[in-house]
Amino acid sequence: xxxxxxxxxxxxxxxxxxxxxxxxxxxxxxxxxxxxAKLGAITTKGVSPRPIAGAPTPRITETPMGMLNAIxxxxxxxxxxxxxxxxxxxxxxxxxIVNVFGDEPAHFAAVAAxxxxxxxxxxxxxxxxxxxxxxxxxxHDPQAAAAVLxxxxxxxxxxxxxxxxxxxxxxxxxxxLEEAGVDxxxxxxxxxGMRMNLDRKRPVLGNRQGGLSGPAIKPVAVRLVYExxxxxxxxxxxxxxxxxxxxxxxxxxAGARLVAVGTATFxxxxxxxxxxxxxxxxxxxxxxxxxxxVGAAHTPN
Amino acid sequence: MTPQSLEVNAERPRWDDHExxxxxxxxxxxxxxxxxxAPTLAGRFRPGQFLNLSxxxxxxxxxxxxxxxxxxxxxxxxxxxxxxxxxxxNLPPGTRLRALAPLGNGFPAPEGDVALVSxxxxxxxxxxxxxxxxxxxxxxxxxxxxxGDEDVELVKASYGELGLEVEYYSEDGSYxxxxxxxxxxxxxxxxxxxxxxYSVGPYGLMRxxxxxxxxxxxxxxxSLDVHMACGVGACLSCAVLTKSGQKHACVDGPVFAxxxxxx
Ligand SMILES: Cc1cc2nc3c(=O)[nH]c(=O)nc-3n(C[C@H](O)[C@H](O)[C@H](O)COP(=O)(O)OP(=O)(O)OC[C@H]3O[C@@H](n4cnc5c(N)ncnc54)[C@H](O)[C@@H]3O)c2cc1C
Ligand SMILES: Cc1cc2nc3c(=O)[nH]c(=O)nc-3n(C[C@H](O)[C@H](O)[C@H](O)COP(=O)(O)O)c2cc1C
Ligand code: FES
Numbered sequence: 001x002x003x004x005x006x007x008x009x010x011x012x013x014x015x016x017x018x019x020x021x022x023x024x025x026x027x028x029x030x031x032x033x034x035x036x037a038k039l040g041a042i043t044t045k046g047v048s049p050r051p052i053a054g055a056p057t058p059r060i061t062e063t064p065m066g067m068l069n070a071i072x073x074x075x076x077x078x079x080x081x082x083x084x085x086x087x088x089x090x091x092x093x094x095x096x097i098v099n100v101f102g103d104e105p106a107h108f109a110a111v112a113a114x115x116x117x118x119x120x121x122x123x124x125x126x127x128x129x130x131x132x133x134x135x136x137x138x139x140h141d142p143q144a145a146a147a148v149l150x151x152x153x154x155x156x157x158x159x160x161x162x163x164x165x166x167x168x169x170x171x172x173x174x175x176x177l178e179e180a181g182v183d184x185x186x187x188x189x190x191x192x193g194m195r196m197n198l199d200r201k202r203p204v205l206g207n208r209q210g211g212l213s214g215p216a217i218k219p220v221a222v223r224l225v226y227e228x229x230x231x232x233x234x235x236x237x238x239x240x241x242x243x244x245x246x247x248x249x250x251x252x253x254a255g256a257r258l259v260a261v262g263t264a265t266f267x268x269x270x271x272x273x274x275x276x277x278x279x280x281x282x283x284x285x286x287x288x289x290x291x292x293x294v295g296a297a298h299t300p301n
Numbered sequence: 302m303t304p305q306s307l308e309v310n311a312e313r314p315r316w317d318d319h320e321x322x323x324x325x326x327x328x329x330x331x332x333x334x335x336x337x338x339a340p341t342l343a344g345r346f347r348p349g350q351f352l353n354l355s356x357x358x359x360x361x362x363x364x365x366x367x368x369x370x371x372x373x374x375x376x377x378x379x380x381x382x383x384x385x386x387x388x389x390x391n392l393p394p395g396t397r398l399r400a401l402a403p404l405g406n407g408f409p410a411p412e413g414d415v416a417l418v419s420x421x422x423x424x425x426x427x428x429x430x431x432x433x434x435x436x437x438x439x440x441x442x443x444x445x446x447x448x449g450d451e452d453v454e455l456v457k458a459s460y461g462e463l464g465l466e467v468e469y470y471s472e473d474g475s476y477x478x479x480x481x482x483x484x485x486x487x488x489x490x491x492x493x494x495x496x497x498x499y500s501v502g503p504y505g506l507m508r509x510x511x512x513x514x515x516x517x518x519x520x521x522x523x524s525l526d527v528h529m530a531c532g533v534g535a536c537l538s539c540a541v542l543t544k545s546g547q548k549h550a551c552v553d554g555p556v557f558a559x560x561x562x563x564x
Contacts, residue, residue, distance in 0.1 A: 025535040029552075032315055045537070053540075053547055058528035060538040062361045062385060067530065074537045074547075214360045266361055266530045269318060269401065 020262030056206030066216030070207030142176035229255025245278025348429035353532035420502025450476035511559030
């Protein structure tokens with residue numbers, strides 16, 4: 001019996017543990033370690049219409065039980081990935097969630113249209129700045145976020161997830177996205193933070209501020225997934241600091257149907273598979289399945 | 302090469318996650334020499350390659366050059382810098398760690414006499430190149446720089462073990478010659494020595510050594526120290542601007558030809 005099997009927006013996943021965007025590139029770096037098809041899915045690095053060089057270095061630094069990153073959305077642009085990485089990734093038999101972004105709705109849509117043939121799901125990163133909206137992230141402006149979502153939905157026949165930011169209220173944005181026709185949610189993206197260099201008396205990161213990820217943010221992720229689950233019937237891909245099978249089950253209880261693993265993969269390249277195996281063992285001990293746990297914290301006592 | 306072109310580069314090492322057992326932890330002035338049993342990595346490192354080492358209680362691994370490999374053993378030099386390296390140098394023998402390895406491209410094999418220009422733990426990345434050059438019968442000139450006399454033990458435990466004479470430069474004049482090691486390199490190059498220059502240390506040192514080598518039209522290589530998370534090409538944190546575009550130090554480097562780097 002496969003305790004871990006889960007259907008999500010019409011796609012069947014052999015296990016619910018997927019890689020998080022930006023922490024696994026397009027999978028090639030890890031493909032000699034294990035078949036990528038063994039993963040629940042791969043979420044790709046964020047893809048934009050044109051190449052982006054990214055932020056000045058240092059781009060990462062460790063913090064207590066976490067890390068800050070300011071990669072600056074470096075990527076080679078959608079055409080390079082459609083020519084090379086995405087067809088290769090599909091050939092590996094992997095399920096693919098393509099993370100897309102842009103600086104206005106039409107740009108998101110153009111990327112989504114080009115990657116659709118290779119995407120099982122599309123994840124829209126709303127944390128990037130809205131160039132025509134005072135550079136406020138789309139994720140913090142319900143109307144701008146909804147405009148992106150409508151443009152993407154018009155451009156693709158694949159199910160679309162909106163990736164929410166923990167740096168502002170999520171419920172008003174989620175409501176606007178639902179009205180715009182979003183199929184599901186993923187959360188959380190990183191929390192903004194900073195670390196100082198005492199010698200230089202300046203921020204460590206080249207970009208000054210960065211996104212906090214790793215175990216330090218897990219309680220925030222559990223809370224936000226829980227809060228969102230109470231306010232939506234759409235499926236949730238949860239993430240934030242997941243390092244063990246117990247962590248994944250916490251997010252499942254809160255309401256995550258799929259769980260992404262990001263930062264943990266840097267310390268352990270086998271982390272997504274190890275976590276899936278740990279979940280399997282924990283469920284086997286209890287004679288339960290993954291689906292028994294999804295949202296189970298919300299059932300009346 | 303970009304991280305995406307992994308499979309077309311047969312030279313690229315097939316790294317994996319290996320277990321290391323700390324067998325010795327010996328201070329060398331402010332530095333520490335860490336010796337590990339690492340049977341699954343025996344003979345796997347080329348000069349200039351590195352590993353990404355776990356540190357108990359830390360979320361990320363730490364990239365470190367491999368000083369020496371002898372049979373099942375390998376040695377690292379660690380300079381306590383921030384929280385991770387401070388914890389690392391306090392670990393007792395018997396501690397089990399994990400390392401992603403072998404990583405990075407490494408230095409090209411010397412094809413003639415070499416000049417090594419090092420600072421601090423930069424020695425670690427250069428020692429295997431020194432040994433390879435000696436094995437091939439090339440001359441090895443060593444210029445090492447430090448603020449004072451703190452690197453004397455490190456130099457003895459590394460270059461000294463190979464029987465190499467080191468021109469030691471201290472900025473405060475407390476040991477060896479007063480000044481910077483690039484003074485020695487400049488003298489050698491001005492004498493017309495047909496050496497390749499290999500430099501690892503603080504950015505300013507590598508830059509100065511590289512510009513000197515280029516001025517005298519000699520090949521030069523450096524190992525760039527960029528903050529890393531994954532160490533394997535996946536996170537894109539280790540960007541380096543080169544004359545042929547943006548590269549990533551963990552897979553396209555850490556070794557770069559001096560003329561490739563935008564200094
Ligand atoms: C290829 C390579 C080889 C190296 N070899 C050696 C060596 O042989 N001996 C030695 O003592 N040091 C070496 N370093 C530098 C060493 O990795 C850093 O000093 C160390 O990572 C700092 O960690 P920390 O916890 O002390 O500091 P923190 O500032 O707390 O580190 C936080 C994070 O930033 C990263 N980071 C911080 N400073 C550096 C840095 N200078 N380089 C790379 N990442 C950094 C760390 O990996 C960590 O993820 C090497 C670096 C590279 C890239
Ligand atoms: C180095 C790095 C790069 C990331 N890049 C992206 C990205 O391109 N797009 C995106 O939506 N999220 C990106 N993220 C956020 C992660 O996908 C994830 O939401 C977050 O890190 C929380 O999960 P974790 O704690 O398991 O890492 C990145 C995270 C890290 C650490
Ligand atoms: S350290 Fe992750 S890409 Fe180089």
